[in-house]
Amino acid sequence: MKVAIVGGTGYGAVELIRFLERHPNIKEIKIVSHSQAGKAFEEAYPHMTQIVSQHMSALSIEELANEVEGVFFATPSSVSYKYVPALVDKGVFCIDLSGDFRLADPEQYEQWYGTKTAAKVDLAKAVYGLSELYHQQIKATKLVANPGCYPTATLLALLPALEHKVIKETGIIIDGKTGVSGAGRSMSLAVHFSEMNENTRAYNVCQHKHIPEIERYLSDRTNKEIQINFTPHIIPMTRGLMATIYADLQELITAEEIEQLYRDYYQGHTFVRIRPIGQLPATKEVYGSNYCDIGLQVDRRTNKLIIVSVIDNLVKGAAGQAIQNMNILNGWDEQLGLNDVPIYP
Ligand SMILES: NC(=O)C1=CN([C@@H]2O[C@H](COP(=O)(O)OP(=O)(O)OC[C@H]3O[C@@H](n4cnc5c(N)ncnc54)[C@H](OP(=O)(O)O)[C@@H]3O)[C@@H](O)[C@H]2O)C=CC1
Numbered sequence: 001m002k003v004a005i006v007g008g009t010g011y012g013a014v015e016l017i018r019f020l021e022r023h024p025n026i027k028e029i030k031i032v033s034h035s036q037a038g039k040a041f042e043e044a045y046p047h048m049t050q051i052v053s054q055h056m057s058a059l060s061i062e063e064l065a066n067e068v069e070g071v072f073f074a075t076p077s078s079v080s081y082k083y084v085p086a087l088v089d090k091g092v093f094c095i096d097l098s099g100d101f102r103l104a105d106p107e108q109y110e111q112w113y114g115t116k117t118a119a120k121v122d123l124a125k126a127v128y129g130l131s132e133l134y135h136q137q138i139k140a141t142k143l144v145a146n147p148g149c150y151p152t153a154t155l156l157a158l159l160p161a162l163e164h165k166v167i168k169e170t171g172i173i174i175d176g177k178t179g180v181s182g183a184g185r186s187m188s189l190a191v192h193f194s195e196m197n198e199n200t201r202a203y204n205v206c207q208h209k210h211i212p213e214i215e216r217y218l219s220d221r222t223n224k225e226i227q228i229n230f231t232p233h234i235i236p237m238t239r240g241l242m243a244t245i246y247a248d249l250q251e252l253i254t255a256e257e258i259e260q261l262y263r264d265y266y267q268g269h270t271f272v273r274i275r276p277i278g279q280l281p282a283t284k285e286v287y288g289s290n291y292c293d294i295g296l297q298v299d300r301r302t303n304k305l306i307i308v309s310v311i312d313n314l315v316k317g318a319a320g321q322a323i324q325n326m327n328i329l330n331g332w333d334e335q336l337g338l339n340d341v342p343i344y345p
């Protein structure tokens, strides 16, 4: 199969290429760039010298529809919505790494993303690409809204306990931490070395665009209106994301029973690894891989469940999950091309 990547010189794109280059069912990758069309890809990323030897193309919907069977959009928000509907109409599957198709309605998109653009598309046509939870729907669609990085780590961590009523639906607190690559390749003051190094900062408190995304899919899976508190932090590392979650336990259940419940919930889902109770995962333990590792602890004094969930933001949080979704959508083994072992130390 031949696929294309739009947003070719970004971090999401180069991570997609890292996996797609060795994917057994991908014969060719067309790289589309709006800023560097005509240039060799290895000029943008010299570490790809002799691995990816092609020139990047300008974006043409006609060309894409004639040449490829699927397109990954690794573009900033409010870009893909302009192109995806036309491609899907022409039978090309689209996997969008941005937030354009993740929310329920245009008003909500406008409120959290600060722009009206998504009002023009039919959000209901997209399937949310949290691979482990929406497998059947992904199989039957041509348009996948790939989840945000924090929602991926958070939803995978919370849903087993919430769906099984182990925890209360109110008072859930999510403390998020992420590396700088989460902000993409373009430069901004917030990711300037002097601002980042030896520093930690909470950002977008009560305003982060992932709040409505997390609430939407927690509510969808439980049929309850769930609200959460979420505070993201940027920390001085390149890759990695950790969500530390605090929730009130609902009933008398042992820590071992909770661990077993999580193991049963993710049985057969290779990319979610449940740790023995009390063994909490670290970001480096999933670095470069498509794993989400989940650790659990019970605080009997306060009757809280503490869940620690880690992913590589560029892999399970973006490109890896997008490829997992491509595999599912095409009826292939969902692990194809994604068997990388985490890089440690
Ligand atoms: N980084 C991460 O950890 C994660 C990122 N995402 C999402 O994935 C998407 C890509 O992120 P990431 O790769 O990190 O971001 P980058 O900023 O690194 O790359 C985005 C690329 O999109 C292209 N682009 C920029 N502006 C426009 C425009 N106006 N029109 C068309 N193309 C444009 C550029 O490539 P070119 O000039 O070559 O076209 C740019 O390099 C974003 O929506 C992001 O939110 C999701 C989860 C995690």
Ligand SMILES: CC(=O)N[C@@H](CCC(=O)OP(=O)(O)O)C(=O)O
Pocket: 077, 097, 098, 099, 147, 148, 149, 178, 179, 180, 181, 182, 183, 209, 210, 232, 234
């Ligand atoms: C450090 C940093 O800025 N991280 C980004 C990660 C979000 C992201 O990339 O996800 P989307 O796909 O939803 O845009 C942020 O918090 O916005």
